[in-house]
Amino acid sequence: MRAALAGLIAALLAAAAVAAPVRFDEAETRRILRHGPWPPAVPADPSNRVAENPAAIELGRRLFFDKRLSADGTVACATCHAPALAWTDGKPRAATYQPLHRNTPTVLNAGLGRWFGWDGGADSLWAQSIRPILSPQEMGGSAAQTARRVAGDPALTCLARASFGAPAESDEAALVRAAKAIAAFVATMVSPRTPFDAFRDALAEGDAKAMARYPQAAQRGLKLFVGKGCPDCHFGPAFTNGEFHDVGVPHMPAPGMVDFGRHGGLKILAADRFNRLGPWSDDAEGEAAALTRRVRATHTDFGRFKVPSLREAARTAPYMHDGRYASLRDAVRHYSELDMNRLHVHGEQLLRPLRLKGSEIDDLVAFLESLSAPKLPEFAPARYSACP
Amino acid sequence: MRKRCCSASVPRRAELRIVVLALAVLSPAAAVACDLAGLPQRIESATATLAYRAEPALTVGVPHVLEIGACARNGSARLVAVDAFMPAHGHGTNYRTEIAATGSGRFRAEGLLLHMPGAWELRFDVETPAGRERLVQEIEVE
Numbered sequence: 450m451r452a453a454l455a456g457l458i459a460a461l462l463a464a465a466a467v468a469a470p471v472r473f474d475e476a477e478t479r480r481i482l483r484h485g486p487w488p489p490a491v492p493a494d495p496s497n498r499v500a501e502n503p504a505a506i507e508l509g510r511r512l513f514f515d516k517r518l519s520a521d522g523t524v525a526c527a528t529c530h531a532p533a534l535a536w537t538d539g540k541p542r543a544a545t546y547q548p549l550h551r552n553t554p555t556v557l558n559a560g561l562g563r564w565f566g567w568d569g570g571a572d573s574l575w576a577q578s579i580r581p582i583l584s585p586q587e588m589g590g591s592a593a594q595t596a597r598r599v600a601g602d603p604a605l606t607c608l609a610r611a612s613f614g615a616p617a618e619s620d621e622a623a624l625v626r627a628a629k630a631i632a633a634f635v636a637t638m639v640s641p642r643t644p645f646d647a648f649r650d651a652l653a654e655g656d657a658k659a660m661a662r663y664p665q666a667a668q669r670g671l672k673l674f675v676g677k678g679c680p681d682c683h684f685g686p687a688f689t690n691g692e693f694h695d696v697g698v699p700h701m702p703a704p705g706m707v708d709f710g711r712h713g714g715l716k717i718l719a720a721d722r723f724n725r726l727g728p729w730s731d732d733a734e735g736e737a738a739a740l741t742r743r744v745r746a747t748h749t750d751f752g753r754f755k756v757p758s759l760r761e762a763a764r765t766a767p768y769m770h771d772g773r774y775a776s777l778r779d780a781v782r783h784y785s786e787l788d789m790n791r792l793h794v795h796g797e798q799l800l801r802p803l804r805l806k807g808s809e810i811d812d813l814v815a816f817l818e819s820l821s822a823p824k825l826p827e828f829a830p831a832r833y834s835a836c837p
Numbered sequence: 838m839r840k841r842c843c844s845a846s847v848p849r850r851a852e853l854r855i856v857v858l859a860l861a862v863l864s865p866a867a868a869v870a871c872d873l874a875g876l877p878q879r880i881e882s883a884t885a886t887l888a889y890r891a892e893p894a895l896t897v898g899v900p901h902v903l904e905i906g907a908c909a910r911n912g913s914a915r916l917v918a919v920d921a922f923m924p925a926h927g928h929g930t931n932y933r934t935e936i937a938a939t940g941s942g943r944f945r946a947e948g949l950l951l952h953m954p955g956a957w958e959l960r961f962d963v964e965t966p967a968g969r970e971r972l973v974q975e976i977e978v979e
Binding site for chain 1: 897898900925926927928929931932933934935947948952953954955979
């Protein structure tokens with residue numbers, strides 16, 4: 450009798466727990482509000498004088514899909530950053546001419562970042578765009594080939610003239626111009642508003658009715674997300690602080706091979722003649738260049754990787770810099786079962802295995818899924834009318 | 838920014854360097870005129886006072902410019918470094934802060950970037966006739 454009563458009470462309590470609205474205290478509310486409003490303005494890039502030029506955006510869009518920038522005419526940016534796969538390739542690790550040891554991130558929201566690539570080896574979207582064109586592993590192109598491609602096509606030449614004026618003086622100048630146009634296009638790709646954004650704005654306005662439209666599981670997941678310290682790194686409207694951390698993902702992509710992460714990225718950045726301090730920047734003295742000048746190596750850079758945005762993450766599997774997790778559930782489970790042995794050396798001192806219950810993992814996944822819009826736009830701007 | 842400690846004027850962890858005590862004997866007795874007007878945040882130690890104003894108000898993820906005034910009890914104070922550290926995380930910032938003297942004991946520090954929410958120590962290293970000293974303020978940014 451007693452046992453039956455206790456069972457009944459437990460069942461009632463469980464039912465109440467499921468139905469009870471999720472409450473957010475003042476501190477949680479403040480933290481949640483920091484993840485908006487969305488969409489934000491894309492910050493200006495003074496190192497790229499055509500960053501907001503409509504002709505350059507159209508030129509960049511065409512070049513992004515142009516396979517003739519590659520060694521044998523089979524690879525474009527869009528081969529790895531495919532629109533149908535939320536601008537990724539859907540593979541654990543990128544592979545065109547030769548396999549890479551990193552996962553292809555989406556280019557959605559890339560224009561909001563401070564550093565580019567998992568190691569932040571590039572300090573501008575245009576420098577990041579030059580790398581794959583020249584890399585024999587990725588596109589195997591060259592400055593000369595890029596120059597010829599633009600000069601040999603009347604529509605591209607027209608757009609280039611509308612963007613930059615006089616023709617490029619050298620192949621390298623033509624390459625940089627192509628990259629700056631591509632960067633201008635990529636910067637337009639801000640992901641749309643999501644169910645989370647509607648909830649966040651309703652919370653800001655205290656609109657309980659609108660808040661109630663956000664699924665309960667996502668609300669519980671959001672509460673876990675802010676309560677378990679995820680926004681320490683997945684901070685702000687884009688759910689990334691734009692910096693580099695070690696969350697205990699192994700960085701030995703193959704036996705005997707080490708991915709140095711941020712440690713290596715800083716070296717690449719310093720050696721890159723296309724960086725914001727170099728001769729190709731349109732503003733080598735301004736605040737944008739100041740970040741590159743001031744960035745410094747720290748003893749914990751080894752094995753740190755860029756904090757990825759979590760927006761549209763449900764569309765960008767697989768996850769982590771080496772694409773080791775096939776699903777968001779696996780990525781969340783990573784934090785539940787952290788390998789402390791690896792973390793003690795290089796990792797964030799505050800990270801602990803969260804030992805989440807199955808239902809908590811479900812809720813976190815439901816929350817992460819709510820960071821995706823029902824549908825992505827095509828980002829195909831109206832044809833620039835002054836050119837064919 | 839929200840300050841954590843009870844009183845802003847008492848640094849809880851000023852690291853005084855006693856090694857240089859001998860030098861202090863040589864410094865002039867009269868306090869040098871020192872203007873900290875308009876600088877709302879204040880940190881004091883036995884030998885120095887430092888005040889600053891951050892533009893924009895200290896927050897996560899944006900580079901700040903700090904206007905700083907530094908005074909020594911006896912003699913002048915020179916600001917030599919500004920940095921920040923997260924004790925609970927065991928790491929500091931990823932950027933160097935650039936310092937320039939702007940005259941009359943005032944300094945301008947550019948580029949302080951606090952990349953995570955949470956508790957930070959702001960560390961100001963000053964040189965006074967009494968030696969090099971670190972003035973620390975604990976802050977919390979969200």
